[in-house]
Amino acid sequence: MTKITSLADLKKLKENLHAQMKLRDNSQNPEALIQIRVAMATCGIASGAKDVMDYLVEELDKRNIEAIVTQTGCMGYCYAEPTIEVLIPGKEPVIFGWVDVKKADTIIEKYIRNNELVEGIIPNKFISIE
């Protein structure tokens, strides 16, 4: 791949990308996209959340899955880091714990692509441990 070192290069590549995406109708509306939030506080980072996020961004792009991936703060599940929240449009958000790169791959293939449940879901009713 050619190097992108100037803002002009970046703009050109963005326009190519945008043109490709306009051909598909669901790209325009963020609500219609899969949204993933990666917990990225000290506990998450120390457990490898950055690498998991990196992997998700790269693989979702490669596998042509339209998604938005962002960081979020500590969700209070420090014991289960790295944790990610996956929101598929029209469904309840699901939080997965103990997500390493391998688990992230399973989540993409099974949960996001095929709608199958994957082990490691954290129920969203919780109390903090005092």
Next chain:
Amino acid sequence: MNSIALHIIDLVNNSIRAKATRIHIALTRDTQSGSLELRIRDNGTGMTEEVRKQALDPFFTTRKSRKLGFGLPFIKMSAEQTGGFLILDSQAGKGCNLSVHFHTGSIDMLPMGDLSAALCQLLCSHPDIEISFDWKEDSFDFHVSTSELLDIFEDLPISHVKSMNLIRTYIHDNLETHKMMEVHP
């Protein structure tokens, strides 16, 4: 935390939690004296003198979801083990100014880590917060900021995986061209 890049993600998330709307990250390296300064400045809620004094204590945190706060103590340790130091300056209502100095020649100096992915993740995750980054070394200066990226990407969300991959490559190629990826010369 095993790299400077991870520390940056962690510290910027502190600023975000403090409701900052502008966060400035600066890395300044002086090859002659072998020093590296990481500076993070934000306009968040800031800390009272009482909180500021306790912020470096790992058993102190302002959050409710857990009782420990290791972020600042960790970076203090990373700096001090190279013979460096940390200055935390803040006033309630006036934001925070953190400056961390490292001696890059020390055997205990952390590697830079994957700085381009770390910055890309930070900038793209928070389009509503103006995050800017500056790398300065001798005559070289690389700058990137949220507003700059938003201008270019317009109606395409920067947190879309396809945008993020382009942005990451942009930051990576700039840092790599100038051989900025490694701390050790």
